[in-house]
Amino acid sequence: ANLMMLGFAYQRGLVPVTHQAIEKAIEMNNVSVDKNKLSFLIGRIAAETPDFIAEKLNQLSKGLELDFQRKSETLEEMVLRRMSDLKNYQNEALSETYASLVDRVRTAEETLGKKDLEMTQAVAKYYYKLLAYKDEYEVARLYTNGNFKKYLEQTFEGNYKLEFNLAPPLIADKDSETGHLKKKTFGPWMLSAFSVLAKLKFLRGTAFDIFGYSAERQAERGLIKHYEQLIDRLLPLLNDENYILMLQLVSLPEEIRGYGHVKEEHLKRVKMREEKLMAHIFDPAADKELSQSAEGHLRHAS
Structure with missing residues (x-):
């Protein structure tokens, strides 16, 4: 919380040092460095875009509420x-x-x-x-049932490019050293492919399930x-x-x-x-x- 307040104050011009100096001090303290840097950054973002932070906190609150409901x-x-x-x-x-x-x-x-x-x-x-x-059918369904699109609309603005890092068993290459499947990058056209694949879930477990x-x-x-x-x-x-x-x-x-x-x-x-x-x-x-x-x-x- 203190680092968030410091980030907020810094962004408002109330701290007479550079952000590099603050981040260097966090590193020298060597306690939860990544976490404290993130807190400082969130404070800076909150100073410029409070609505964005409020929306993220609201989403977190809803997620915690849903988790509590499921546990009870x-x-x-x-x-x-x-x-x-x-x-x-x-x-x-x-x-x-x-x-x-x-x-x-x-x-x-x-x-x-x-x-x-x-x-x-x-x-x-x-x-x-x-x-x-x-x-594969379930991954396709989850990407095309509307929730992923809603997430993108709530999270990003303007022009952005979608890329999917996947390792489909039928076409993915294997790492020569580990034997593990290597992921490949696919473009936004995958959403159209997912839409078709999701409709084929009735093939799951049948002889036609490739x-x-x-x-x-x-x-x-x-x-x-x-x-x-x-x-x-x-x-x-x-x-x-x-x-x-x-x-x-x-x-x-x-x-x-x-x-x-x-x-x-x-x-x-x-x-x-x-x-x-x-x-x-x-x-x-x-x-x-x-x-x-x-x-x-x-x-x-x-």
């Missing part, structure tokens, strides 16, 4: 919102598939006498995450099927003793992040974690050994 929403509200998202993402059938699995988990939890329905909430969150993987043959897309669809099979296997065995372990299992997609090679590394760790949890569920002796080990560590710590 009920299970039913979350499921309905995600059903709507999946309908836009693909179709009504996918939305109903999602709701059906979530309902099965809820029934199993309620039968067990669970009130908080933690497993149902976890499945509602992470099954959705797996179903709505961001492929993007679906890539290893990454096949892996994403495999994760969905694996998760569904995992739920099928776990629900008949759900009891008070293994509840926490099963809750951890159905929450594993939380650890799947990123794209490409980054995602692959996360998947390897998730697979190892899943194998350990499954071993403890289906091998009571291993689970007992784990519990005894944990108790031993606690006694040692005390």
Whole structure:
């Protein structure tokens, strides 16, 4: 806040030193240099264009309000919102598939006498995450559903040029050293291509889905099927003793992040974690050994 005020005062001519000197002092102080430089710059911008800053703060406020609303929403509200998202993402059938699995988990939890329905909430969150993987059709839809255009209109004025840095699996070259796909720059004509591609989302997962043959897309669809099979296997065995372990299992997609090679590394760790949890569920002796080990560590710590 102090650096923002300093930037504001500087821009109004109330500080008898150059902005270079102030920035040099920030660097010499060597504390949150980038953050403090940004605060100073925001203060300068606020002095010249207060309406711009006010609009940005308003957008931030709305974003925080939406985040709070989502965190405080009920299970039913979350499921309905995600059903709507999946309908836009693909179709009504996918939305109903999602709701059906979530309902099965809820029934199993309620039968067990669970009130908080933690497993149902976890499945509602992470099954959705797996179903709505961001492929080429979804990227195209997000760029052309009106929100991106609205963002551009609110953020920029005058003439500007759009460029998209993308690495389409079908045409992107691989880095000879890392093996990772290299991004290419595409011009504003990509918006027209996105508009066409977004309308072809009905091809997703079919034999006519040209993007679906890539290893990454096949892996994403495999994760969905694996998760569904995992739920099928776990629900008949759900009891008070293994509840926490099963809750951890159905929450594993939380650890799947990123794209490409980054995602692959996360998947390897998730697979190892899943194998350990499954071993403890289906091998009571291993689970007992784990519990005894944990108790031993606690006694040692005390």
